[in-house]
Amino acid sequence: MPLEIVIRIFEFAILIFSLCVHESAHAWMASRLGDQTARLQGRITLNPAYHIDPIGTLLIPGLALFGKFIGLGFLGGFLIGWARPVPVNTRNFKNIVRDDNLTTAAGPLSNLMLATISFLLLLVITHLVPGAKDVAIGDYLGLYDVQGPILKPIMVLLTLSIYINLILCFFNLLPVAPLDGHHFVRNMLPYNALRVYDGIPPLVSLAVMILFGGYFIGVLMGPVWAMVGLGLQL
Numbered sequence: 001m002p003l004e005i006v007i008r009i010f011e012f013a014i015l016i017f018s019l020c021v022h023e024s025a026h027a028w029m030a031s032r033l034g035d036q037t038a039r040l041q042g043r044i045t046l047n048p049a050y051h052i053d054p055i056g057t058l059l060i061p062g063l064a065l066f067g068k069f070i071g072l073g074f075l076g077g078f079l080i081g082w083a084r085p086v087p088v089n090t091r092n093f094k095n096i097v098r099d100d101n102l103t104t105a106a107g108p109l110s111n112l113m114l115a116t117i118s119f120l121l122l123l124v125i126t127h128l129v130p131g132a133k134d135v136a137i138g139d140y141l142g143l144y145d146v147q148g149p150i151l152k153p154i155m156v157l158l159t160l161s162i163y164i165n166l167i168l169c170f171f172n173l174l175p176v177a178p179l180d181g182h183h184f185v186r187n188m189l190p191y192n193a194l195r196v197y198d199g200i201p202p203l204v205s206l207a208v209m210i211l212f213g214g215y216f217i218g219v220l221m222g223p224v225w226a227m228v229g230l231g232l233q234l
Contacts, residue, residue, distance in 0.1 A: 003144060003145075003146060005066075005069065007144055007156070007160075008066055010156060010157055010160055011065055011079060011160055011164065012062065012065055012066075014157065014160050014161050015057075015061055015079065015081055015164055015168075016052070016057060017046070017048075018111055018114060018161070018164055018165050018168055019051060019057060019081060019082065019083040019168070020046045020048055020050075020051045020083065021046065021110050021111070021114060022083065022107045022108075022111055022168060022172075023043060023051045023083045023085070023086050023107070024043065024044055024045060024046055024051070024110075025106040025107050025109070025110035026038065026043075026086040026088070026103055026104070026107045027039060027044045027086045028044050028106065029105075029106035030086065030103045031044060033094070033099040033102060033103060034092045034093055034094060034099070035088055035089050035090070035092035035093060035099075035103075036092070037087045037088060037092070038086045038088065043086050043087075050084075051083040051084055052083060052084070053082060056081050056082035056083065057081050057082065057083050060080075060081055061079060061080070061081040064079050064080075065079065079164065079167070080167065080168075080171055080213070085178060088100070088103055097187045100183060100187060101183070101184060101187055104184060105180070105184075107172060107180050108168075108169045108170075108172045108173060108180055111166070111168040111169040111172075112165070112166070112169045114161060114165040115161065115162045115166050115169070118158040118159075118161035118162045118165070119158075119162050119228060119231065121158055122136060122158040122159065122162070122232070123231065123232070125151055125154070125155055125158075126232060129149045129151055130149070131148075131149055132148075132149050132151065132155065133232065133233075135147075135149065135152060136155055136159065136232050137229070137232055137233065139155060139156055139159040140159055140228065140229050140232055144156065162228060163225070166221060166224060166225065170216070170217045170220040170221055173216075173220075174208070174209060174212075174213060176200075176205040176209060177200070177202070178205075179209075185197065186198070
């Protein structure tokens with residue numbers, strides 16, 4: 001199997017897993033804060049069957065990753081996706097604004113946690129396995145090669161996990177519906193401004209994600225990804 005296809009399969013698997021962790025974290029935090037809506041629907045699980053959205057989890061990421069192999073290369077590009085939103089009933093919270101913010105933050109923080117764990121594991125491998133550091137730096141730069149230590153596939157998975165989970169974390173901070181950043185903004189706005197904000201048409205939100213999502217992620221991702229590279233070289 002060509003190496004590029006293997007990398008795409010790795011990315012697809014990591015994306016699905018990371019989205020499941022993201023939504024499960026929302027459900028878990030809501031349950032801890034008093035809202036059992038998501039728990040009763042079985043959403044505190046990593047089972048993809050409970051989280052997959054046919055469009056956002058399968059179709060769009062699938063086309064972005066594999067479109068070029070079926071003659072749809074023009075559909076490829078920035079890898080992103082979403083899962084089915086976790087239902088949250090804020091009336092069950094003791095402190096609605098605080099608890100809603102905590103429930104919302106659990107999603108991006110779970111992706112940041114996955115990225116951090118992946119980075120730490122990769123550091124352990126690079127310091128314990130001879131020759132692993134040079135291979136890890138090559139993977140970081142996107143110069144994938146079949147050559148490497150016996151742990152090479154795991155190193156590739158960890159590198160991709162860092163990258164994809166950082167993207168998911170930052171992408172979800174965009175202040176447009178239905179992303180997590182939308183909830184943070186809503187909880188800060190006065191009533192009149194909130195009515196205007198909630199009245200923004202879905203197509204406008206989609207346009208903002210398409211036109212400015214990449215720039216927004218790049219601004220946040222640039223320095224963080226540079227720090228990852230620096231950490232691998234130490």
